[in-house]
Amino acid sequence: MIDSFWEEILDITLLSLKVSGTAVLIGALIGTPIGAVFGFRQFKGKRTLMRFVDVMLKSVINTFMGLPPVVVGLVVYLLLTQSGPLGWLGLLYTPTAMIITQLIMVVPIIIGVTMSAVGSVERAIRERALSLGATETQAAWLVLREARMGVLTSIIVAFGAAISEVGGIMIAGGNIRWWTRTLTTAIVTETELGNFTMALTLGAILLSMAFAINLVLTIVQLKGARR
């Protein structure tokens, strides 16, 4: 009895890590380059028009950074249901559906934070580098190097949002025991069942896990900043 209790908690915790970790990993691979490109603001051509496009684009990204997870979950549900356009994939109520939900949620966060990190160092660094005789590409590379801490911040923020998210994965994953139940959805279930002790235990695990991961990332960040 006790063994299966801890076995289940372990299973739930590992699934949470797997889903949010994968979503953030794929999200970083997609979001970081896009964020960097937007941060450079290299929109050449007619100036007023380009500035308009630039402002619109960034506002859209900033809006999507605050995308409500339940809405993402609902959209993913409607896409993946058997009567939806992607129903043939058979992905609804699987961990993959949960990763897709969180991926859609974290990509704008990573783009947005990376974008502003790159944007804030771009002008100073690039101009100095160019004036010291660097080529455009060399200057761009320097900017990216200088903004790397901001990129790491984007990953920390994205992971925090993903691991604590509940509404979206509840809809897309279905909260199936031993299969798509994560720490957050388990907390909802245990609360619904009145098992507050269990719910609090899971909450403590969630919090300490988030702390451990943030500790590692923060140490990396501080080390990088000192260099």
Next chain:
Amino acid sequence: MKRLSKILIASLILMAAVVGMFAYEQYAFSQKSTIVLATTTSTYDSGLLDYLMPIFQKKYNIEVHIISVGTGQAIENAKRGDADLVLVHSKQLELEFVNSTYGIHRVGVMYNDFMIIGPTSDPAGINGLANATEAFRRIAEAGAEGNAIFISRADKSGTNMLELSIWSRLGMLPSNKTQTWYLEAGAGMGTVLRMANEKRAYTLTDRATWLSFKKQLTNLKVLVEGDVILLNPYAVILVNPEKYPQRNYKGALMLAKWMISEEGQNLIANFKKEGETLFKPIARNFNKAHELGFPDQEGEIVWYDAQNP
């Protein structure tokens, strides 16, 4: 720029690896026999399914994924092809499901009953009434005077559907918007029971969930029970394989057959909480099944028994 392209290539390889891993996992999953059972919060929250399903899984080596939602949503999921069978309790929604031809072979499995619970002080004075409709009338009356609160599940669950049908017998359709004594929670039974306990309110609950939560609900007690309209029959309905051939019809049929078999029915009868039986089997008790709204129970049982999935 060599470094940038190296990073790029490494990223692509990493991404391909991750995607590949999931594709493989998905493939392995699709090879395993799995069924999705969409069911109500009451069967899940009472612990019945966590007690039954491991036995079935072990015997037939089929994994059962349980989606526990209200009856309305469970049927909607099944209609969309996202479940293989449903275990629900709302005759009206069940018949709609079967008439739409998405659901087939509705068969009675078990029943329990609903009760009206409320604050121990009972401001509406319904304690001991045999007539649930009369009790509702008194709650509404006391509510209008500001002396009572009623909490509705308001989630299209079987419990909610029964509650609404009792109000409609009184020619009422209460709503939070116009009646301040009527709270629409939009939540599961457990949550609503705890809300009722906090607010010292009346509500309609199934016996199973009540018994599971009784210890925590110190401000509440059972006030009305035993009325025939409070009986709560559960049905199993299969999703029509002609609508969704990709679903696991065979697995669903095996689970349904097992639940209405002697073995399944005995297990249901032996499931107890606080020393009380929670669900009474009816699959093979034809008189009781007829009484509870399954006119062709014999026909369905004969059909199920003849199937050899």
